Amino acid sequence: MNMKGSLPLLILHTLAGGARHGYRIAMQIKEQSAGVLDFKEGTLYPTLHALEQQGMIESYKEMENGRERRYYRLLAKGKAALATERAEWERFANAVNSVLDGATTK
């Protein structure tokens, strides 16, 4: 499924559940969507860096299994953006569903 555009929203939502590194974020999105949102994992990182540049998330280093990993956590600006984008997405999805429901009842 085409993920273009929805990836930042999904990343922010995932980070709302706590700090994670890139691989965990990718796996969580794939698992929670039952594999439907099967995006290329490399594309996750430019989006993470862009979100960090805009002050929506911040990164820090932490040791995991003896290896230094780069974790990301949500910031206040990211929380606000998540709420806005989520509302926008729901409005869009409801509109599409309304049209589809209308088509099937005819």
Add this chain to the structure above:
Amino acid sequence: MNSDDLSRWLQQVTRQLPDDVAELIREEITAHYDDSVADAIAAGCSPVEAHQQAMAALGSSGDVADGFAQTHHAPRNYLIAAVIGMVYPLAYLASIPLNIQLSGESVFNLTLFLPLLYVAYGFKTMLAQRPHGANMVGYERIIHTGIVAMCGARFLGWVIYHQPIITETYTRSLTEVHSMIELALNTVALIGLLLVAMGFMLLGERVLHLRETLYGLLKPAGILVIGCGLCLAGYSIGVLNDSSGLRTLAESLAVISGMLAVMLWSCIFFRARSEIQVFAA
């Protein structure tokens, strides 16, 4: 395969980036790759299959490289394009007293004109970055082609015939030495200008519904470029008819509209720099 493949992939992804950023990305994605391989092996894959799966899961190095280039270069590119856009009108204004002092000797030359190509590149970056990038590539190509045609024709005209670069004053009568080649070059330059204007207009029309300040400026920019082109055509008619009144009026209007258009481009880039978005519409 495996580590060599990953090294090659990372090299392609990071080759346009500053060293410190590239190193950080290499570490981050290598850790991701190792996790991916470990999970695949734990799920029952052979090491070879696990590495193949992990590489495939990362995706195209070109797409990821483009993403990083946009993220790490776009603000700087916008700023450079905006500054270059401002250099042109400011340098022209600065050249006026010098031209008067030097009794008509031209000091406003091509070196100030060709950097506008970078402005075209800036637009390319901007449009690729924005949410509707895929639909805007065609418009960007029109603008880019127009600027290249305009600059190329003017460059040849300047080299071969020492033609003025848009706003300088002709030091000789056009009717005396105007060859067919020179006329053809002028025509190509004007067509280029028209293409730039058309690209801006189409783009402005396409994105007008977004009601964003950034895109709202594109249509006025197109109108100004069209105005500049019409005035230049009027200037040519004034020269051919030896009408100094029409020539002066058309030249003045062409300068004003052209400079305003270029300054508007600079505003668009400054705005784009502060409005880089990651959310698609």
